[in-house]
Amino acid sequence: MWGLTALELARIQFGLTISFHIIFPAITIGLASYLVVLEACWLRTGRSVYRDLYHFWSKIFAVNFGMGVVSGLVMAYQFGTNWSVYSDYAGSITGPLLAYEVLTAFFLEAGFLGVMLFGWNRVGPALHFMATAMVALGTLVSATWILASNSWMQTPQGYAIIDGRVAPTDWLAVIFNPSFPYRLVHMSVAAFLATALMVGGAAAWHLLRGTDNPAVRKMFMMALWMVAIVAPIQAMVGDAHGLNTLKHQPAKIAAMEGHWQHGAPGAGVPLIVFGWPDMEREQTRYKVEIPRLGSLILTHSLDGDIPALKDFAPRDRPNSTVVFWSFRIMVGLGVLMIFLGLTGLLLRWRGTVWSNKTFLRFAAGMGPAGLFAILAGWFTTEVGRQPWVVYGLMRTADAVSPHGAAELGTTLAIFIAVYAAVFGTGIAYLLRLIRKGPATNEGAQPDTGGPGQPGTPARPLSAARKSDRDDAALEEH
Numbered sequence: 001m002w003g004l005t006a007l008e009l010a011r012i013q014f015g016l017t018i019s020f021h022i023i024f025p026a027i028t029i030g031l032a033s034y035l036v037v038l039e040a041c042w043l044r045t046g047r048s049v050y051r052d053l054y055h056f057w058s059k060i061f062a063v064n065f066g067m068g069v070v071s072g073l074v075m076a077y078q079f080g081t082n083w084s085v086y087s088d089y090a091g092s093i094t095g096p097l098l099a100y101e102v103l104t105a106f107f108l109e110a111g112f113l114g115v116m117l118f119g120w121n122r123v124g125p126a127l128h129f130m131a132t133a134m135v136a137l138g139t140l141v142s143a144t145w146i147l148a149s150n151s152w153m154q155t156p157q158g159y160a161i162i163d164g165r166v167a168p169t170d171w172l173a174v175i176f177n178p179s180f181p182y183r184l185v186h187m188s189v190a191a192f193l194a195t196a197l198m199v200g201g202a203a204a205w206h207l208l209r210g211t212d213n214p215a216v217r218k219m220f221m222m223a224l225w226m227v228a229i230v231a232p233i234q235a236m237v238g239d240a241h242g243l244n245t246l247k248h249q250p251a252k253i254a255a256m257e258g259h260w261q262h263g264a265p266g267a268g269v270p271l272i273v274f275g276w277p278d279m280e281r282e283q284t285r286y287k288v289e290i291p292r293l294g295s296l297i298l299t300h301s302l303d304g305d306i307p308a309l310k311d312f313a314p315r316d317r318p319n320s321t322v323v324f325w326s327f328r329i330m331v332g333l334g335v336l337m338i339f340l341g342l343t344g345l346l347l348r349w350r351g352t353v354w355s356n357k358t359f360l361r362f363a364a365g366m367g368p369a370g371l372f373a374i375l376a377g378w379f380t381t382e383v384g385r386q387p388w389v390v391y392g393l394m395r396t397a398d399a400v401s402p403h404g405a406a407e408l409g410t411t412l413a414i415f416i417a418v419y420a421a422v423f424g425t426g427i428a429y430l431l432r433l434i435r436k437g438p439a440t441n442e443g444a445q446p447d448t449g450g451p452g453q454p455g456t457p458a459r460p461l462s463a464a465r466k467s468d469r470d471d472a473a474l475e476e477h
Contacts, residue, residue: 009408010082010400015382016415017074020423022378023371024068029143029188030195031061032136035116037222039129049214055120056215056438057199060430062117065109067426074415082408086389086399090166093159093174097149105142109135140188147187151180153390154381155248166393178248182241183381189234190377193337194370196226200340201367202434204360215438217354224348224363228341235334239297246298249391250307252384255320256327257294258284260309268292268303274328277320282310284324315387323384330376333369340366 004012035054042050076098079087087094115123115131123131158173159166168174200223206216246253254260258277259269271294275287295304309317340363347353385391389399 004405004409006403006405006408007397007400009405009412010403011396013082013408013412013415014075014078016412016419017071017078018378018382019375020419021068021071021075022374024064024071025139025143025146026187026191026194026371026374027064027198028061028068029139029191030193030198031057031064032132032139033192034195034199035061036129036133036136039132043125043129049218052215052438053219058117060433062113063426063430063433065113067423071423082401082403083389083399084401086394088165089394089399090153090390093152093166093168094149096168097145097152097175101142101145105138105145108141109138112138143188143191144184147184148175148177148180151183152177154183154385155179156390156393161393166390179241179244182237182244186234186237186241186377187374189230189237190370190374193227193230193234194374196223196230197337197340197370198367199223200227201364202437204363205367205434206437207354208357208360208364211437212354213438219438220363221348221353224341224344224353227337228345231334231337231341235338238331238334242298246306249385251309251312251316252318252323253298254307254309254311255318255323255384256380257298257306258287258320258324259294259306260284262305262308266303268296269294269298269306271297272324275324277324279317279319279321284320318384318386323380326376326379326383330373330380333373333376336366336369337373 035058038050038054038057041047042054079094112131112134115128116135119128119131152174155178156166157177158168158170160169161167199219203216203220203223206212207220242253255277257269258272258275260277260283263269268291270289270291272284272287272289275284275289277284292302294306296302298304298306309320343359344353344363347356347359353359387395387397389396
């Protein structure tokens with residue numbers, strides 16, 4: 001169907017679902033920790049601005065959490081429907097790791113989520129803060145198990161092949177495989193950074209519209225500080241991750257760099273800034289390169305060498321065209337994030353951060369940049385692993401279920417339609433909540449929307465009032 005094979009359709013379908021899913025857990029991880037910080041600041045200082053921001057972002061967190069759960073369930077079923085051969089081959093490792101995620105992280109989140117969202121006036125401050133902290137901890141534990149499973153597929157350890165199937169022999173080696181620590185830190189920091197950019201972008205948008213109140217200013221400054229601190233840290237984590245990948249997945253690094261063949265001894269490897277890796281011609285065309293910089297970044301020496309794509313058989317090479325550009329999109333956005341954070345600190349020092357319209361537009365435009373960077377990084381990781389589903393053990397072509405292209409094409413079309421409707425509506429609602437903005441009640445009584453109290457409803461799905469929908473409709477016309 002559509003001129004694509006069953007394997008290609010299965011990969012596209014899984015890529016579609018995971019691309020939708022990954023953005024929701026990333027925001028969930030970042031927002032949960034942000035809510036912990038906001039509530040801790042409110043308990044420590046008593047300033048209502050932190051409480052107001054907590055109520056505002058907790059509603060966005062709740063809707064996002066629900067969409068993350070729904071999108072994640074689909075992926076679990078796809079392992080059995082589209083990738084049943086892989087499930088049969090490696091299910092003894094993947095299955096328990098995913099089960100541990102449900103038994104620990106999901107139950108922890110679900111157990112305290114109700115108290116966090118609806119217990120503000122029903123439990124004491126200490127218990128409510130503990131509930132918020134437990135939800136945040138649950139999001140990080142969930143990421144730990146999911147990344148342990150994915151990292152094992154990238155750098156498998158602690159297993160034996162028995163009767164043609166993978167069997168775990170050392171669970172500590174399975175979980176703490178060589179790439180796991182780097183991936184866990186890299187993804188967690190990316191989630192914090194993406195959330196800070198989203199919070200900062202929302203604040204900048206409100207400031208541009210003239211909504212200048214203590215709550216908007218506070219979340220803008222908190223976001224800028226977070227970006228300024230975390231973006232450079234992420235660059236260092238990414239460098240360490242790259243060195244780990246060079247050691248364990250050299251073909252992926254060669255594809256990321258568009259590096260086809262070795263140069264003269266001692267000449268070093270250039271950094272190809274731009275170019276077009278041509279898989280058929282086995283060369284990177286139209287390249288703009290900086291001599292020796294590739295060696296300096298990847299080997300920390302000016303004359304170091306790295307593996308080239310021609311060191312591997314054509315059937316063992318990742319698609320360098322995709323990996324090359326997805327990696328550069330991620331890195332380019334990372335550079336812009338560092339620039340945003342440092343510029344924000346400079347303007348804060350000059351006292352013009354609130355009035356500089358150019359900077360506010362830049363900050364607003366960078367709001368979704370963290371999520372785009374996560375998607376680009378995920379494409380780099382997953383496409384760069386190809387043609388392996390379990391690196392060095394099982395090829396992706398051997399892992400797919402024996403379905404026809406017609407069945408997979410039909411289900412893919414259904415997925416596209418349903419996802420566009422369901423998650424399009426959900427994302428539109430999230431943007432409506434952000435558009436409303438946080439209330440400002442500095443020095444006033446809590447605007448909790450509890451029983452018998454006026455103000456913002458406590459239910460997330462009631463938070464966007466009808467007047468906001470009417471205003472939006474008028475603006476569209």
